[in-house]
Amino acid sequence: MTPPDPGPRKPGTPDPGSRKPGTPDSRALVMARVRRALADVPRAETPDAVPVERTYHRVHGDRTAAGTVDLLAEHLADYRAVVHRAGPASLPDLIARLLADRGATSVAVPPGLPASWLSAVPESVRRVPDTAELTPHDLDAVSSVVTGCAVAIAETGTVVLDAAPDQGRRRITLVPDHHVCVIRVPDQVVGSVPEALERLDPARPLTWISGPSATSDIELDRVEGVHGPRTLEVILVAPEPETAGQN
Amino acid sequence: MSGTHQATYLGMPAFPQAADASTRNTQLRANLRHATHTIRAKRATAVAELDDWSRLRAAGAAIKDRTLRHLDHYLERLENAVTAAGGHVHWAADAEEANRIVTELVRATGEREVVKVKSMATQEIGLNSALATAGITAYETDLAELIVQLGDDLPSHILVPAIHRNRGEIRDIFAERMARWGRPAPDGLTDAPADLAEAARLHLREKFLNAKVGISGANFMVAETGTLVVVESEGNGRMCLTLPETLISVVGIEKVVPTFQDLEVFLQLLPRSSTAERMNPYTSTWTGTTDQDGPRTFHLVLLDNGRTDTLADTVGRQALRCIRCSACLNVCPVYERAGGHAYGSAYPGPIGAILTPQLRGTGSELDASLPYASSLCGACYEVCPVAIDIPEVLVHLRERVVEGGPASVRGTRAVIKPAKGHAAERAAMRAARWALDHPRVLRTGQRLASRTRRFHPRRLPGPGRAWTDTRELPRVPEESFRDWWRRTRGESRTEGRKKTT
Incomplete structure (x- = not known):
């Protein structure tokens, strides 16, 4: 995933973003300091010659695919995400019910959200498409947002968004106070952090979400609900229809 | 600045004097004891969940060592990757230069207000007061930083800058001060943490929605891809990183890691060590700018400010592995009793005692006293997720303070003079050596x-x-x-x- 290398910038080439401070001289100065500081490193040593042993586990424990999904559900709930399970057929009704229970009057909709997902949501709930024109103030007036996800991590209870069409811009899952996130299980679920990174594209903006927003800033005690959505509902959708309903 | 002054660490007394005062503050000691003991047990549980913790720790240390030994290589890669992804890279040799760069960048946007994500680097360089001098108001948006800012106070902990305050004190600060900075605290505010968090949410909401410029640090920068990573809990980070049109990130040069894959180690080590969670609520990564999503302009200011001096010391270099988790603070018997302010810098606790005298040098009485702010019990080394041997560096720095010797000062080789205060100690040691011979x-x-x-x-x-x-x-x-x-x-x-x- 290495972006094209534009080649080293020659000293004397103006720094693209700044005018006066942070001149190329500062770059040369800092780089010269770094090289002087590393006088003890043999010239012939390459970065790869410094050993890094990756003897840690790729994934912790041995689980079936279903076991991994169960662990995800358990860990999501541990950090106060509300977990639901559904099949493809029962998903629209579940989403409609979650929005209704919340009293949602509007819902932000990513451009690539499968149309069926909101098919049971009454017309009275205003659809707010995720467009570039939308301002943060507009979004602040939106009740809920429904998205898919890129990958979910069982060991940590994490959902990762990568701004793909079924997830939309980063801000639509940030400003509304209620986020409904749909995970296709078991396909989108991995066991561990290393397995998740393998699936992700660093060029895309990533948002890793583990439960609703929280803080430990008052006496190092965790309190849920600060600036991000205070309610995170996760729906695990399995390919074979299961009994829908709350976990 | 709404009539408030900017607190700074300038002119703070040496550690023994500061600790002499703070250890007599029973309220402070009760607050610190409660908070550090709460997190200690939780951290131990979170770490015990992973049976390969020691291997992750060794890998974390090794990745950082690889990076540090070839820092020039990785900084060049990083710069190229960030630039290729649409970002602008600036270099700052010291705090003053970094502050000047950021001030100019904010001025160029025409804005007079910025929102900030909690960042150790900007705390270290005193960015807020530099911006204030230029007529720019910086709003801290992390809950604890907000408490510190509203209270005209200084941070005293890396993770929880307001750890020295209990809920009652926080309630009073909010009730009295919020109105000066924007939306006042709700009437009848209680000291329940949930209510205090709600008050902060309401107070900061308008600032986020109107913000045009955001300022952040970063936990990691990936050299291979130009990706920056911010790890947080509240969502204030996401607000500052995605809603403004311009994003300026000030990051120490040691925060680079070689590859995207390397994050698999640090994203396991950091949350469990710092907030004792399997994963923190929010982690944001971005690579340059993205079309129609998030800031249109991204500036990265790479900060030296003493890091290359630290790098030049082959024993002290390991301090640059630090990922700012603050586990060492939470287990330190000295920190628990003296509190963070006694360390006189943005970096308190054991890591501060080895980082500050290297970043700033041991010239001042305060900085020369820091390597002694430890009983050398070694608990900090035990919990350090990147295996920094803090006691080893403490002893090494004590030797430098007493004996003097060669060191790097602002990038040039210099010979440090022995500290004055230790003349009697040196004379006694010389006499003892002679007698024993x-x-x-x-x-x-x-x-x-x-x-x-x-x-x-x-x-x-x-x-x-x-x-x-x-x-x-x-x-x-x-x-x-x-x-x-x-x-x-x-x-x-x-x-x-x-x-x-």
């Missing part, structure tokens, strides 16, 4: 000491007085061990040895 002198001295023992004071006079403030002088025995040995069984040396073995 000359057995006869030692014997004569010991006998003399024994015969005059009735006249010995209980406390030392002169420069030794401070040492005996809290200790009694050991009593000199009637007879030295060597004399006793000779008298009781030592007709000849060889016989004596035979008897005992």
Whole structure:
């Protein structure tokens, strides 16, 4: 995933973003300091010659695919995400019910959200498409947002968004106070952090979400609900229809 | 600045004086004890969940060592990757230059207000007061930083800057001060943490929605891809990183890691070590700018400010592995009693005691006192997720303070003079070395000491007085061990040895 290398910038080439401070001289100065500081490193040593042993586990424990999904559900709930399970057929009704229970009057909709997902949501709930024109103030007036996800991590209870069409811009899952996130299980679920990174594209903006927003800033005690959505509902959708309903 | 002043660490007293005052503050000690003990047990549980913790820790240390030994290589890669992804890279040799760059960048946007994500680097360089001087108001948006800012206070912990405040004090600060900075606290605000968090949410909401410029640090920068990573909990980070049109990130040059894959180690080590969670609520990564999603302009300011001096010290270099988790603060008996302010910098606790004297040098009385702010118990090393041997560096820095010697100062080789305050200690050590090298002198001295023992004071006079403030002088025995040995069984040396073995 290495972006094209534009080649080293020659000293004397103006720094693209700044005018006066942070001149190329500062770059040369800092780089010269770094090289002087590393006088003890043999010239012939390459970065790869410094050993890094990756003897840690790729994934912790041995689980079936279903076991991994169960662990995800358990860990999501541990950090106060509300977990639901559904099949493809029962998903629209579940989403409609979650929005209704919340009293949602509007819902932000990513451009690539499968149309069926909101098919049971009454017309009275205003659809707010995720467009570039939308301002943060507009979004602040939106009740809920429904998205898919890129990958979910069982060991940590994490959902990762990568701004793909079924997830939309980063801000639509940030400003509304209620986020409904749909995970296709078991396909989108991995066991561990290393397995998740393998699936992700660093060029895309990533948002890793583990439960609703929280803080430990008052006496190092965790309190849920600060600036991000205070309610995170996760729906695990399995390919074979299961009994829908709350976990 | 709404009539408030900017607190700074300038002119703080040396650690012993500061700690002398703070350890008498019973409220502070109760707050710190409660908070650090809460997190200690939780961290131990979170770490125990991973049976490969020691391997992750070793890998984390190794990745950082690889990066540091080839920092020039990785910085060049990083710069190229960030630039290719649409970002602008700036270099700042010191705090003043970094502040100037950021001030100019904000001015160029025409804005007078910025929102900030909690960042150790901007705390270190005193960015907020530099911006204030230029007529720009920086709003801290992390809950604890907000408490500190509203209270005209200084951070005292890396993770929880307001750890020295309990809920009652926070309630009072919110009720009294929020109105000065924007939306006032709700009437009848209680000291329930949930209510306090809600008050912060309401207070900061308008600032986020109107913000045009955001300022952040970063936990990691990936050289291979140009990706920056911010790890947070509240969502204030996401707000600052995605809603403004311009994003300026000030990041220490040591925060680079080689590859995207390397994050698999640090994203396991950091949350469990710092907030004791399997994963923190929010982690944001971005690579340059993205079309129609998030800031249109991204500036990265790479900060040296003493890091290359630290890098030049082959023993002290390991301090640059630090990922700012604050686990070492939470287990430190000295930190728990003295509190963060006594360390006189943005970096308190054991890591501060080795980082600050390297970043700033040991020239001031405060900075020279920091390597002594430890009992060398080693708990900090035990919990460090990147295995920084803090006691080793502390002892190394004590030697530098006492003996002086070669060091790198603002990028050039210099010879540090021995600290003044240690002249008596050095003289005593020299005398002891000489006496121990000359057995006869030692014997004569010991006998003399024994015969005059009735006249010995209980406390030392002169420069030794401070040492005996809290200790009694050991009593000199009637007879030295060597004399006793000779008298009781030592007709000849060889016989004596035979008897005992």
